[in-house]
Amino acid sequence: MLAYLVKxxxxxxxxxxxxxxxGFAIQDNLGDPLRELVGQSVSEEVRQQLRxxxxxxxxxxxxxxxxxxxxLQGDLGTSYFFxxxxxxxxxxxxxxxxxxxxxxxxxxxxxxxxxxxxxxIKPNSIISRIIMGLSIIGISIPVFLTAILxxxxxxxxxxxxxxxGRGDVVHVWGYWDTNFATLDGWEHILLPxxxxxxxxxxxxxxxxxAEMMEVLESEYVKYAKAxxxxxxxxxxxxxxxxxxxxxxxxxxxxxxxxxxxxxLTETVFQWxxxxxxxxxxxxxxxxxxxxxxxxxxxxxxVVTNTIVDxxxxxxxxxxxxxxxxx
Amino acid sequence: xxxxxVSDLTVKFAMRDQTVTALxxxxxxxxxGERLGIVGESGAGKSIxxxxxxxxxSKPGYIDSGKIxxxxxxxxxxxxxxMRGIRGNKMAMIxxxxxxxxxxxxxxxxxxxxxxxxxxxxxxxxxxxIAIVKxxxxxxxxxxxxxxxxxxxxxxxxxxxxxxxxxxxxxxxxIIADEPTTALDVTIQADIMxxxxxxxxxxxxxLILITHDLGVVSQMTERTLVMYAGRIVEAGRTREIINDxxxxxxxxxxxxxxxxxxxxxxxxxxxxxxxSLTSIPVGCPxxxxxxxxxxxxxxxxxxxxxxxxVRVACHEVNRLHNDTPDQEKQA
Amino acid sequence: MSDMTTxxxxxxxxxxxxxxxxxxxxxxxxxxxxLLIFAVIALSAILAPLIAPFxxxxxxxxxxxxxxYPPVWVDGSESQFMLGTDDQGRDLWxxxxxxxxxxxxxxxCAVTLQxxxxxxxxxxxxxxxxxxxxxxxxxxxxxxxxxxxxVAIIFLAITQAMFGSDTFNRFAVxxxxxxxxxxxxxxxxxxxxxxxxxxxxxxxxxxxxxxxFGPMRxxxxxxxxxxxxxxxxxxxxxxxxxxxxxxxxxxxxxxxPPSQPSLGSLISSGFDYIFSGSWWITAIPxxxxxxxxxxxxxxxxxxRDVLNPKLYKG
Numbered sequence: 001m002l003a004y005l006v007k008x009x010x011x012x013x014x015x016x017x018x019x020x021x022x023g024f025a026i027q028d029n030l031g032d033p034l035r036e037l038v039g040q041s042v043s044e045e046v047r048q049q050l051r052x053x054x055x056x057x058x059x060x061x062x063x064x065x066x067x068x069x070x071x072l073q074g075d076l077g078t079s080y081f082f083x084x085x086x087x088x089x090x091x092x093x094x095x096x097x098x099x100x101x102x103x104x105x106x107x108x109x110x111x112x113x114x115x116x117x118x119x120x121i122k123p124n125s126i127i128s129r130i131i132m133g134l135s136i137i138g139i140s141i142p143v144f145l146t147a148i149l150x151x152x153x154x155x156x157x158x159x160x161x162x163x164x165g166r167g168d169v170v171h172v173w174g175y176w177d178t179n180f181a182t183l184d185g186w187e188h189i190l191l192p193x194x195x196x197x198x199x200x201x202x203x204x205x206x207x208x209x210a211e212m213m214e215v216l217e218s219e220y221v222k223y224a225k226a227x228x229x230x231x232x233x234x235x236x237x238x239x240x241x242x243x244x245x246x247x248x249x250x251x252x253x254x255x256x257x258x259x260x261x262x263x264l265t266e267t268v269f270q271w272x273x274x275x276x277x278x279x280x281x282x283x284x285x286x287x288x289x290x291x292x293x294x295x296x297x298x299x300x301x302v303v304t305n306t307i308v309d310x311x312x313x314x315x316x317x318x319x320x321x322x323x324x325x326x
Numbered sequence: 327x328x329x330x331x332v333s334d335l336t337v338k339f340a341m342r343d344q345t346v347t348a349l350x351x352x353x354x355x356x357x358x359g360e361r362l363g364i365v366g367e368s369g370a371g372k373s374i375x376x377x378x379x380x381x382x383x384s385k386p387g388y389i390d391s392g393k394i395x396x397x398x399x400x401x402x403x404x405x406x407x408x409m410r411g412i413r414g415n416k417m418a419m420i421x422x423x424x425x426x427x428x429x430x431x432x433x434x435x436x437x438x439x440x441x442x443x444x445x446x447x448x449x450x451x452x453x454x455x456i457a458i459v460k461x462x463x464x465x466x467x468x469x470x471x472x473x474x475x476x477x478x479x480x481x482x483x484x485x486x487x488x489x490x491x492x493x494x495x496x497x498x499x500x501i502i503a504d505e506p507t508t509a510l511d512v513t514i515q516a517d518i519m520x521x522x523x524x525x526x527x528x529x530x531x532x533l534i535l536i537t538h539d540l541g542v543v544s545q546m547t548e549r550t551l552v553m554y555a556g557r558i559v560e561a562g563r564t565r566e567i568i569n570d571x572x573x574x575x576x577x578x579x580x581x582x583x584x585x586x587x588x589x590x591x592x593x594x595x596x597x598x599x600x601x602s603l604t605s606i607p608v609g610c611p612x613x614x615x616x617x618x619x620x621x622x623x624x625x626x627x628x629x630x631x632x633x634x635x636v637r638v639a640c641h642e643v644n645r646l647h648n649d650t651p652d653q654e655k656q657a
Numbered sequence: 658m659s660d661m662t663t664x665x666x667x668x669x670x671x672x673x674x675x676x677x678x679x680x681x682x683x684x685x686x687x688x689x690x691x692l693l694i695f696a697v698i699a700l701s702a703i704l705a706p707l708i709a710p711f712x713x714x715x716x717x718x719x720x721x722x723x724x725x726y727p728p729v730w731v732d733g734s735e736s737q738f739m740l741g742t743d744d745q746g747r748d749l750w751x752x753x754x755x756x757x758x759x760x761x762x763x764x765x766c767a768v769t770l771q772x773x774x775x776x777x778x779x780x781x782x783x784x785x786x787x788x789x790x791x792x793x794x795x796x797x798x799x800x801x802x803x804x805x806x807x808v809a810i811i812f813l814a815i816t817q818a819m820f821g822s823d824t825f826n827r828f829a830v831x832x833x834x835x836x837x838x839x840x841x842x843x844x845x846x847x848x849x850x851x852x853x854x855x856x857x858x859x860x861x862x863x864x865x866x867x868x869x870f871g872p873m874r875x876x877x878x879x880x881x882x883x884x885x886x887x888x889x890x891x892x893x894x895x896x897x898x899x900x901x902x903x904x905x906x907x908x909x910x911x912x913x914p915p916s917q918p919s920l921g922s923l924i925s926s927g928f929d930y931i932f933s934g935s936w937w938i939t940a941i942p943x944x945x946x947x948x949x950x951x952x953x954x955x956x957x958x959x960x961r962d963v964l965n966p967k968l969y970k971g
Contacts, residue, residue, distance in 0.1 A: 015799060026815055136958060140951035142901045144908045145924065145943050152931055152940075219426040226380055226421075227414035227441045227492070231406075237440075241431045256804030263810060264905055268928070279909060282814040294811060305802050317476040318430055
């Protein structure tokens with residue numbers, strides 16, 4: 001177990017190292033920090049001097065190490081636009097994004113398992129056919145289009161739900177304001193959460209259905225029937241547990257896609273999260289913020305993927321975490 | 327009254343554009359505590375017979391007609407709930423490949439306890455105690471520890487012993503064993519068979535042993551059915567069928583046994599293959615591979631007739647019997 | 658004449674028509690309708706310059722005064738613009754035709770690139786095995802977990818910032834093809850590798866090796882054909898995904914510029930106007946996009962059911 005953790009940690013560090021090199025290379029090539037500091041009106045001599053002082057003439061490796069040293073201390077540079085430490089800017093936006101992801105995850109997990117199991121158990125029922133038909137339409141509509149469609153229907157035409165922003169949020173702790181404390185907050189987060197879930201949900205319904213149908217054909221399910229076990233127990237204990245193992249792996253892979261979709265969803269709903277911020281930072285060529293976003297998102301990927309792997313190892317008895325470390 | 331009485335069982339498979347018949351008019355009886363072997367090549371319908379008795383045919387397959395009386399009740403007409411009460415309880419099944427029979431994510435203990443709890447009101451502790459006793463009966467070392475282990479931690483032979491223990495958990499009247507040793511190493515096959523025989527005898531459990539191995543049948547069973555292309559071609563006491571086979575197919579199977587061949591000689595195989603279910607010949611299904619077949623065999627299907635103490639479905643059984651005195655001497 | 662040819666050498670067409678796949682296709686109305694719709698969309702896209710009444714790339718044909726005319730069935734429309742006009746006064750019907758052309762082109766080229774990269778890497782990883790294999794597969798895992806869209810967004814954002822909008826817009830098609838093409842290679846690589854590993858054990862590969870055939874020949878002539886059905890199925894789904902990715906990137910302003918819009922950029926430019934009631938600029942290209950992706954996905958589903966290949970999960 002410990003050996004596995006150590007191995008996994010090394011892998012995480014390796015990935016973070018690559019991300020930091022990419023981040024640094026971007027910082028190095030994009031935008032001139034001098035111009036941000038002193039503007040255009042300074043003579044070339046003074047510029048050179050400043051460059052030396054700032055260490056901008058040092059070798060790539062030396063500059064990278066300095067960048068890395070700062071990053072490890074939580075200093076990812078200062079945003080040109082906000083004139084604040086980039087990490088702070090991102091951490092302020094993070095809760096909004098995490099709450100959105102939470103909302104979408106609840107929808108995805110809460111619906112995909114029952115729908116997937118139902119369509120697997122009764123593949124020929126009319127309801128299953130409808131669910132499967134809707135699911136293929138679902139995966140064919142891009143997230144941003146679902147978002148626009150919902151805004152058009154529920155905000156513009158019906159006027160039931162707000163189309164942008166977070167609405168009334170309640171301060172919880174630190175940078176964390178929550179949507180889940182007021183009715184207005186709930187109303188604001190509803191459409192973005194559905195939009196964010198709109199492609200993943202049908203994807204998972206289809207995945208769970210396919211896995212479950214395969215498991216239901218297995219010898220051990222047949223054997224459980226031959227032992228006179230009740231169908232409910234066969235479906236939800238024998239089959240579901242085996243179904244969810246591969247689903248967990250896919251779930252881990254989908255975290256990255258989910259983050260990408262937050263950028264789309266937040267853009268359409270002008271949701272003040274880090275995805276929307278990232279796109280604005282790109283348009284403003286706010287390099288430190290772009291790099292900081294990259295590193296924070298990379299970090300989130302690595303951490304969640306490691307956690308998903310660990311959960312998989314703990315849930316699946318045939319994976320021996322101790323042996324995987326060797 | 328016999329424990330199990332199957333009469334005119336016909337099983338069909340609904341394929342996309344046609345219906346194929348997998349079992350034709352299968353009839354046999356099994357007395358309490360009796361051991362019956364069902365032999366034949368793969369595809370003969372042995373396993374389908376086994377699963378029909380459990381009313382566990384998988385999807386396109388269904389029981390078209392016939393009766394399966396188990397303790398006087400017709401299984402073919404039972405609903406799911408009634409059937410569940412019998413499966414694993416009065417009638418248990420041992421599957422072919424122990425590597426894929428047990429659920430990989432549940433412990434041995436969980437899988438044994440759930441079986442007991444499905445049929446008896448027992449606490450987990452009580453159920454575990456019964457499980458431990460049964461595991462001991464199949465010579466599993468330190469059974470208490472096994473309960474917490476997952477299938478993948480155990481060898482194939484060990485798993486099949488556990489499956490035998492599970493079959494015995496509720497003291498069933500009948501065990502159906504579908505090629506229980508085919509997937510195992512040759513070295514432990516005999517051990518498992520011996521164990522199964524011993525437990526069936528000591529617990530007075532009826533056994534239906536499905537196998538392609540006539541040698542095993544001769545050691546394990548009292549009566550034998552020989553199946554070919556979904557039909558019973560010969561049925562009778564095992565000793566008589568082995569020593570004096572009447573049907574040319576049974577003769578072929580026995581001649582193909584390695585013991586029947588002198589060292590250094592080729593094994594005597596039956597030429598050709600079993601027909602697929604969609605292309606069964608009009609007359610005797612075995613006629614294309616049969617060296618005794620005459621025109622009559624290719625046009626008219628033989629009905630089972632009594633010949634001595636066995637029943638055999640062959641037109642030419644008289645001629646054939648007179649032709650093969652050598653074999654009798656040999657056996 | 659035609660009788661001659663059909664009676665003497667109809668073999669290929671006849672064989673295709675008689676094959677299992679064609680049979681199941683004819684019996685599946687969803688697949689037939691999907692293919693028909695796809696054919697209509699693809700043909701209109703290819704023939705866009707002939708069909709379209711206007712050239713949306715020609716500034717001389719665009720008049721800002723014509724902007725935001727609704728489709729002809731809505732009040733206040735202008736009869737020469739069948740589906741209305743967009744915010745810049747371009748004929749929407751023509752713009753959609755050209756946009757579909759771009760979306761399809763980018764999708765197909767990107768998938769071709771994916772398939773080429775993925776199949777090559779999969780073959781090499783599976784055949785060579787050992788350290789190279791585990792390194793490549795680990796890379797594939799990491800690449801997959803970062804998601805195409807994420808990688809593409811970052812890559813295109815940086816490219817745009819580095820080259821400036823003008824240069825970026827000029828080469829946007831190539832950037833999109835490259836980034837979608839490169840980011841999705843693991844899908845193919847893993848499936849092909851799995852087939853290679855399965856096939857490598859079989860005797861015919863040994864005998865080919867004993868006969869002295871080189872690894873290239875063995876892989877391409879013997880192993881690759883066995884991966885064809887999963888490759889077909891993956892490719893269909895991948896084309897749909899690539900079209901969605903392209904649309905998403907263009908929607909974010911990281912893909913095709915408004916002057917040369919794909920379906921995604923059209924939807925994006927229309928989004929600003931839905932609050933003012935000009936729904937058609939977003940809705941009509943949106944419907945075209947969804948229908949296009951949907952019929953490809955339906956064809957992919959049908960193909961998966963028929964070919965039923967072992968696909969790599971995860």
